[in-house]
Every structure is written in structure tokens, then in C-alpha cells.
Amino acid sequence: MTSQFKQFSFKKIGLSTITAGMLDQLTQQNLREFIKVIFLRKGSRIQIDFKQYELAQDAIFFITEGQYYQLGETGTDGLLLYYNRDFYCVALHDKEVSCDGILFHNVYDIPVVYLDEERSAQIQSYLKEIASEFNAEDTTAEEMLRILLKQIIIRSTRIWKEANQAPAPESGDSKQEMEFARKFSQLVEWNYTTKHGVAEYAELLNLTPKALHKRIARYSTQTPNDIIKNRILLEAKRLLVHTSLTVKEIGYKLGYDDPAYFVRFFTNQASVSPQHFRKDYQLTGEVS
Structure with missing residues (x-):
């Protein structure tokens, strides 16, 4: 899998492998209209706006349409999932995991969730399922993609809140x-x-x-x-x-x-x- 894309009317979603040969296609300029979820493996580098990240462990980044980012040219390895607001933007319910939720706009200004081995494997399993759904011709493919995306956001929100000492949901x-x-x-x-x-x-x-x-x-x-x-x-x-x-x-x-x-x-x-x-x-x- 190098790059996959699906469009359901106005709703768009894509998934790309991050490799040296793909960097020109995965720029902010080319993906400006999309919200981005970027999974990067240990050793990868990324700059978001004016902050550099050199990863000592796997991590997942949540980037809004207006944020600028640049992937490291060497040693950067992972997957970039992108979608527009028509595809997924919960406005009335589940505000915490919407496209304007904690991971995308928060008073902590932290767009990254660091993953241990177990949680990284879990996120990667969701991304693998998403990659498989791109090949499905079933009429339920759109909804399955949306469900898997939401699972990534929910899991990441829980990890983010735990790591940043956010209030317990209970x-x-x-x-x-x-x-x-x-x-x-x-x-x-x-x-x-x-x-x-x-x-x-x-x-x-x-x-x-x-x-x-x-x-x-x-x-x-x-x-x-x-x-x-x-x-x-x-x-x-x-x-x-x-x-x-x-x-x-x-x-x-x-x-x-x-x-x-x-x-x-x-x-x-x-x-x-x-x-x-x-x-x-x-x-x-x-x-x-």
C-alpha cells in the first residue's frame, strides 16, 4: 500500500504510506483542505508549525487544515490518514472526539500522542483495517471507514487525557x-x-x-x-x-x-x- 483514496459524494478520505518517494505528494500544500492523522514510528522526524519533533517512540499527530507541517526527509516512517470535514466531523454529539475536539483544539497546545508498544500495535491494527476497507466494494465501506477513524480518535483521546493529567471521565x-x-x-x-x-x-x-x-x-x-x-x-x-x-x-x-x-x-x-x-x-x- 502506497496511497489509497476514496470519495463518497462530497466526503473524502485517503491513506498514504510515508516514504522518501512520497514526501512531495504529502505536503501541506497538497493536503491543505484535509484534517490529518499522522502515525510515525520511532526515529521519525516532523515539524508542526514551528516546533520540531524527533521521536524516541512511536507517536500519532492530529493536524487541522490550517496547521503547517513538514515530514523529515530521511528516517521518517509511518502512515498519513487524511479526510475532510464532510467525511467526519461530529458537531452535535461526542464533542470530545469531533474534528474540533480535544486532540485538535486544546488549551494545552499539544498535537501529539505518544504510544507504547501495546498502544502502537492497536493503532496500527486500526490503520491496517482502514487500508483493507479501501479495497472493499461493499456499500458499507464508507461507514466502516468512519467507525475505524473514530476508534483511532477515541483511543488517542483517552491516551492524551491520561498523559496530560486531564480530568478522569468518571x-x-x-x-x-x-x-x-x-x-x-x-x-x-x-x-x-x-x-x-x-x-x-x-x-x-x-x-x-x-x-x-x-x-x-x-x-x-x-x-x-x-x-x-x-x-x-x-x-x-x-x-x-x-x-x-x-x-x-x-x-x-x-x-x-x-x-x-x-x-x-x-x-x-x-x-x-x-x-x-x-x-x-x-x-x-x-x-x-
Whole structure:
């Protein structure tokens, strides 16, 4: 199996083996419209946005449409599963394992789940079943693919919560707090270009800024203000590196009408000006 793809009306899903010869086809540019689930074996390398991962054990990554990633050119081995929101995006039920769930948008900003041997074998067995379903001509193939994808997401969500000391699901209060953190993350994702202050998000959640800070602090080392500012900064860095927009245009795109204010914000957060960040990245391919 090198690359497989199925389309059911508007619903699309694909699976590719990650090899040196396939890297040009598995770029962010070619798969921009898809959500990605990337299983990588020990020794593989990947960069997601501006963070490098060199794996000492097997791992699985969950990448949204807007995230940038680059697979290591040598020694990287695994599978890349991709699908669009029409294929799988639980909106009304099972929010925790939806395409906007814990693995894709969370206050911890962790897109990776590390796997021990037993759990890695389990995830690989699901991926193997998915590969087999691509060859099935049965009318139930679409639903079976969706079920297997959901199993991967559910299993990975459980591992992620365990590893990141998330609240136990048995506790009603804890489960409610986890859903609250997810909802806050989602609100930031939807509104960071227009709402930059904690008070604006607190109002959306019918809380005071102090109460919002207290609830987020229970399960995150970041404050609500950190989370909002970091999301704006991440998008600014993406636009500086991956587009030819001017600094002024990027500021406008992110909701800053005053270009000078945006430059001050970026410089304070990144300890380097937007112009120097872009120049340094173009020269080295690394974040200064």
C-alpha cells in the first residue's frame, strides 16, 4: 500500500504510506483542505508549525487544515490518514472526539500522542483495517471507514487525557471542566482575529475575567490571556513564513487596525520584530 483514496459524494478520505518517494505528494500544500492523522514510528522526524519533533517512540499527530507541517526527509516512517470535514466531523454529539475536539483544539497546545508498544500495535491494527476497507466494494465501506477513524480518535483521546493529567471521565464535575476548556479553546480558534481580550471571551461564556482565569488555570499552565495571544502570534508567524503579505496586511488580517501596535505586539511576544522573524526564517528555516 502506497496511497489509497476514496470519495463518497462530497466526503473524502485517503491513506498514504510515508516514504522518501512520497514526501512531495504529502505536503501541506497538497493536503491543505484535509484534517490529518499522522502515525510515525520511532526515529521519525516532523515539524508542526514551528516546533520540531524527533521521536524516541512511536507517536500519532492530529493536524487541522490550517496547521503547517513538514515530514523529515530521511528516517521518517509511518502512515498519513487524511479526510475532510464532510467525511467526519461530529458537531452535535461526542464533542470530545469531533474534528474540533480535544486532540485538535486544546488549551494545552499539544498535537501529539505518544504510544507504547501495546498502544502502537492497536493503532496500527486500526490503520491496517482502514487500508483493507479501501479495497472493499461493499456499500458499507464508507461507514466502516468512519467507525475505524473514530476508534483511532477515541483511543488517542483517552491516551492524551491520561498523559496530560486531564480530568478522569468518571467525575461529572471534571468532565464538565474538560468540556469547558475545550469550548474556550474553540472560541479562541473561531474569534482570535476579532477578539483579543480575555474580557471578550469571558462575556461569551457568561463569566467574569477572573472566573475564566480560575477555571482555565485548573488544567493548564497557560492563562486565558496567554492562550489568546499565543494563537494570534502563531497565525502571524504562519502568515509571515508562508505568504507574501506585508506586515501591515498581516496586522489587518488579524484584527489590528494600527500597524505600529501590531508590530509592538509581535515584538513583545516573539522577542523579535515581524520583519526580522521573516528574514531569519527565510535564511535558516528555523525560528530565531
